[in-house]
Amino acid sequence: MVLRPPVEPMLAQAAESVPGPAALRAGVAYEQKLDGHRALLFTGAEPGGRVLVQTRRGSLVQDRFPDLVTAAEQQLPHGLVLDGELLVWDVEAGRLSFEALQRRAAARARGAGSLAVRWPAYFVAFDVLQLDGQELLSRPYKERRALLEQLFTDHALTAPWTLCPMTTDLAKAREWLETWTDVSGVEGIVVKPLTSRYLPSYRGWTKIRRRDTTEAITGAITGTLTRPQLLILGRHDQAGRLREVGRTVPLRPEVSRQVGEYLAAADPGHPWTGVRFAAAWGSREALDAILVRPELVAEISADRATDRGGVFRHPLRYRRLRLDMEAEDVPRFGAGSAAAAG
Known part of the structure; x- marks a missing residue:
């Protein structure tokens, strides 16, 4: 044949x-x-x-x-x-x-x-x-x-x-x-x-x-403030702009409740106002997202596949909140998964 x-x-x-x-x-x-x-x-x-x-x-x-x-x-x-x-x-x-x-x-x-x-x-x-x-x-x-x-x-x-x-x-x-x-x-x-x-x-x-542990800023969610389904994450670039880097896989119920205790609705002038978030990398389907105060730092597990200088192509895995960290402590946009803030 x-x-x-x-x-x-x-x-x-x-x-x-x-x-x-x-x-x-x-x-x-x-x-x-x-x-x-x-x-x-x-x-x-x-x-x-x-x-x-x-x-x-x-x-x-x-x-x-x-x-x-x-x-x-x-x-x-x-x-x-x-x-x-x-x-x-x-x-x-x-x-x-x-x-x-x-x-x-x-x-x-x-x-x-x-x-x-x-x-x-x-x-x-x-x-x-x-x-x-x-x-x-x-x-x-x-x-x-x-x-x-x-x-x-x-x-x-x-x-x-x-x-x-x-x-x-x-x-x-x-x-x-x-x-x-x-x-x-x-x-x-x-x-x-x-x-x-x-x-x-x-x-x-x-x-x-290979997967590495690193950090990102929670800028938006799906679901509700008290029961988020997944997190949309970002990092600041060198000019100080908050850039989207990816989204997590759906959160487990107990994790969702824990994260919801710390989320707050976005104030006017959120840097992502008017932004549409894709349901997956390369997809045209948009998520029904809710903007939140870009203050809460999440520790995530990510692989090495990135695009456009710092966007993770595969869904991120939520590990825990980093309440000991400020948004300014998070690695800059483009650092990928290799650089963790510690």
Whole structure:
């Protein structure tokens, strides 16, 4: 069987920590989890065949990434299907940029070439689903990984192609989770059984994001003042403006009652007057929010995925109130999750 898009990618379920001893005895591999867009790349079965780039949801976006298409035509063999992560490098900033990746993914084809110069794309491969026209889904992960590594060796692949780092050493994986996540674009690890087949749309892998404890200011809520459902949080930027950084997951009933004891309705002139808050990152659905005095400091748990200089892309987890802290003590907008006020 020759694979053609759309192919549903295999998925991962979230976990808080590395799987226990039973899973480890069965044999697992650890890969670095990168903060990009999941993508499958198809090369044509014959010379001159069309290169296709498919998103996780099945859309074809190769017209937005002409630099990758050209590189694939020049460097990759025919009849190949790779699974991996699309990343973009911001040349001016000298770092990986999720915001730039979003811009490229949404661009029209006629502007894609100029964007590729400013924000070149990279493909980090972590699986091979087809090689030389032969489908590999039923092969165990360890065999597919060996074939992927051999592909990089045989074709001397370099940028924009990158082989996703992998280890079977638990100590090394923990080092990646604790220290490599300080690097822009690395947000955790993915754990994969060595004997697992590639099962489209099945959550057979485990993803673990690094989470850090930090603080933010409660500027708005949903629900009521006495029974808030979730907190909308902010931080002051260098100019002293309160900027939204994210929202929490829904509060547990006992936590909601506790927080409600300290909330106060906003005074006139609240910095977020007239602001609409999205129900989720990237969503157009607005929350029914109530502004509160931006004085109450919340300790939160956050992962490393941020956007627009300081907005958390994933919901935050409320930990406790920091009644010992003033709003001025909270890290500034753009500090991310790594900087805690202590």
